[in-house]
Amino acid sequence: LGHWLKTVPGRIQGPVSEAAPRKYPLVAGEPAGFTAMPDLGTPPLVPRLAGEAIGTYVLVFTVGCCVLSESYLLAGVAVGSVLAILVYALNDVSGAHLNPAVTVAIMVGRRGEMVWNDAWKYIVAQVLGGLAGAFTYGGMFMNTFPLGPTSRSTWLAVATVELLYTFMLCYVVLGTAGMRAGVDKNHYGLAIGLVVIAGVYATAWMGAGTFNPAIAIAVDVSGAYYGFGWCIMYVAAQMLGAVLAAFAHQAVQSRSISVVNSKPSAAFVSEAIGTFFLVLTVGLNLLALPAPSAAAPISIGAALAAMIYADNGVSGGHFNPAVSLAVFVSRRGEMTSPKLAIYIGVQLVAAVVASFIYTVLTFRTFGIGPVCLPNKSTPCWQWAGAGVAEFVYTAVLCLTVLHVAATRQPMREFHGLAIGFVVIAGGYAVGHISGAALNPAVSLGTDIAYFFSTWRLGYGWIYAIFQLAASVAAAFLFMTTVTSDDRDVSGKLSGNAGSQPPAAPLGPTAPFVVHQRQQVQYSGV
Numbered sequence: 001l002g003h004w005l006k007t008v009p010g011r012i013q014g015p016v017s018e019a020a021p022r023k024y025p026l027v028a029g030e031p032a033g034f035t036a037m038p039d040l041g042t043p044p045l046v047p048r049l050a051g052e053a054i055g056t057y058v059l060v061f062t063v064g065c066c067v068l069s070e071s072y073l074l075a076g077v078a079v080g081s082v083l084a085i086l087v088y089a090l091n092d093v094s095g096a097h098l099n100p101a102v103t104v105a106i107m108v109g110r111r112g113e114m115v116w117n118d119a120w121k122y123i124v125a126q127v128l129g130g131l132a133g134a135f136t137y138g139g140m141f142m143n144t145f146p147l148g149p150t151s152r153s154t155w156l157a158v159a160t161v162e163l164l165y166t167f168m169l170c171y172v173v174l175g176t177a178g179m180r181a182g183v184d185k186n187h188y189g190l191a192i193g194l195v196v197i198a199g200v201y202a203t204a205w206m207g208a209g210t211f212n213p214a215i216a217i218a219v220d221v222s223g224a225y226y227g228f229g230w231c232i233m234y235v236a237a238q239m240l241g242a243v244l245a246a247f248a249h250q251a252v253q254s255r256s257i258s259v260v261n262s263k264p265s266a267a268f269v270s271e272a273i274g275t276f277f278l279v280l281t282v283g284l285n286l287l288a289l290p291a292p293s294a295a296a297p298i299s300i301g302a303a304l305a306a307m308i309y310a311d312n313g314v315s316g317g318h319f320n321p322a323v324s325l326a327v328f329v330s331r332r333g334e335m336t337s338p339k340l341a342i343y344i345g346v347q348l349v350a351a352v353v354a355s356f357i358y359t360v361l362t363f364r365t366f367g368i369g370p371v372c373l374p375n376k377s378t379p380c381w382q383w384a385g386a387g388v389a390e391f392v393y394t395a396v397l398c399l400t401v402l403h404v405a406a407t408r409q410p411m412r413e414f415h416g417l418a419i420g421f422v423v424i425a426g427g428y429a430v431g432h433i434s435g436a437a438l439n440p441a442v443s444l445g446t447d448i449a450y451f452f453s454t455w456r457l458g459y460g461w462i463y464a465i466f467q468l469a470a471s472v473a474a475a476f477l478f479m480t481t482v483t484s485d486d487r488d489v490s491g492k493l494s495g496n497a498g499s500q501p502p503a504a505p506l507g508p509t510a511p512f513v514v515h516q517r518q519q520v521q522y523s524g525v
Contacts (some may be wrong), residue, residue, distance in 0.1 A: 199281075312416065403421055
């Protein structure tokens, strides 16, 4: 099937040389006797539709198996993982939309890449593939499950989170999947899968978590025994989220798919969007019923990593006043005092808005402070322990950001994952001590919403002091451990990526790289 999808007659542009070897390895650069598969151009429509149907089939089948086998703890990881690998596997066949909302977002946000005459065929293929997957898991388990809000939420709350997280998914797709020419973008599948991991854990307890009209329709049709019709609301919210994501993408990215919007306002909008979804994910995980999500650190870390991948080339992907301050203090890039003030202001406003939204959606809120856990050896932590926990892991977070993204040779493919893993580690290590906010926007934003709900002031401002102090300490530590020649001066972390080409390797690394390339050339690979 894979051979047919990639080599169907009519795909190859121009004649094929008879002298060329007929063996095509799966990975370019195999040993002698093989040649890399040539660029076969755009596949015709039939293989593309088949790829969309197959991918959506596997995606819906995975969702159904996770729900019916009650694999709730790692269901989000499973669905996000299968989406990521399907995106990588089918990207060169159909673009791996696997989601009608993504197809609509690409059609609206990147005019010329997807026309309506192809888009509706993609959508039909995705829906049919999803229905096949739903009837497969239904027949295998001899059982199905309904679509709709749970008793812990309302239809309006479910529609809102479906709209918001579909927006996030489409925004990340548009911002990562081949967005900028000349820049390594092999993390696009990972970033897309991370959005699903973040959203599923944040919203599944409400009856949401599909973010895909094909999944909503398939689950509703296969579970029609329990009632049918909720898919209309889900699809409407998801499609609206897709269209809004396309417009937001155009606001922060240039209409040309090879150029990043260099306007300062684009960086500020980017920071607002990223911080908003980070704080929203924090709130929905911690307010989940019947208890806060056990996978909250995974969900929050995944949300941060995904938004960093989407917006890193626009604003630097800070989403955290402590990170912005660390970038400013470390004296790298083009983070000026006025820009720092605007970044922090935008992040705080976005955090407050997100906090009020999760408060309205759940009718509950929470304050920031040392954690009290009954029936534990240390039932209530004091300020000394909570302050140390926040200081240490905020410093680790800022230091990681500077080391993976602020040097001459940044981790272009793994920087978002590295930063997200700091949040996951901190969440599980000190979450039961201080709550692991690690971000003044989270501390102050949630505290303001808590104040207006209860008229009691929390301790977010005290947390912010520890966190900002940690960012300054991390910046000075970075400057003492990294020489000035190794620091990045391209402005990547201050929202000016793309304005200059990547810096060439310095020192003894350059001759070694040249020699290595010569060896590859001479060996005939």
